[in-house]
Amino acid sequence: MAGRKQKITAPQEAAAIADRLHSAAIHVLRRVRKQDAATGEGPARLSALSVLVFGGPMTLGQLAAAEQVKPPTMSRIVTGLEHSRLAERVTDSGDARRLRIHATPRGERLLHEGRQRRIEYLARHLDRLTREELATLDEAVKLLEGVLRDWPLER
């Protein structure tokens, strides 16, 4: 955090961009989420499953924190994933209070397929951009990733 570039930013400018960024993000996701219906699972389950697949097995509390959701909510989400045989609860050896939640092979498969479908759909629409425009978009996404990385979760 100490190594950031100087802030030479006009605040109103940031606000105007923030507004349109917010709107664009909403509309992109609204289009894309329809593709996820094909998986037969709801968004909360898919998102939690994604955390499990890409972050590896973790406790219910960690998963709840990662999804910014309270433990009772995550408990129900995991129950749903178990019923669909996409994830499993395993009692932690060494601390019987804890549960290790992990994705099943079936869960990994379903996630990757859904992700593929979603990305292809989105990419099909980005295809109308030129190579240069895609490069701009790529750079902007990198900037956003940086902002998100340094963005404290509290507040």
Added chain:
Amino acid sequence: MAGRKQKITAPQEAAAIADRLHSAAIHVLRRVRKQDAATGEGPARLSALSVLVFGGPMTLGQLAAAEQVKPPTMSRIVTGLEHSRLAERVTDSGDARRLRIHATPRGERLLHEGRQRRIEYLARHLDRLTREELATLDEAVKLLEGVLRDWPLER
């Protein structure tokens, strides 16, 4: 739409960017939506209210279509907005089946305040970007807006 530039885009590139764009959009919105809790209204109501405020009065069916939601769902959302005195149903003169839904002054005020809060919050975090980086982000958002404009709603 006929006047778009040539497609000289490598498809895999678009897919990779699509993936990260999707992820970034999810995480930005996840952070920002917490600010909306201060309004005391849920996301579906705020989003419908936003359509009413910026799109003007419309029928329930139009509002449902704009929000990509089925009529029964929108009926309940509007009921909620009415209970909070943020919107009103008015029977259409000329076609008694139709309802004109419109935002109340109170609804407009709440929406603008919430929007202000959300934008300021997001802008505060974008502030760590330099002027140049903000310009890149701005350009990328414009590109996205263009893609969204030409993106048919069906499918």
Added chain:
DNA sequence: AAAGAATCGTTAGTATAGCTAACTATATTT
């Protein structure tokens, strides 16, 4: 003009996803 069909919205019933409060079971601290 009357009968039938289409349209608009609501009601009923179900599922998912979020919350707080209260509880159980296990670990840790004193």
Added chain:
DNA sequence: AAATATAGTTAGCTATACTAACGATTCTTT
């Protein structure tokens, strides 16, 4: 050993989504 802290679950509430079935109106067709 007793008190406290931690990890999850259960219970009960609310909001948001769906489909199916219904009522009321309007349009069409005979």
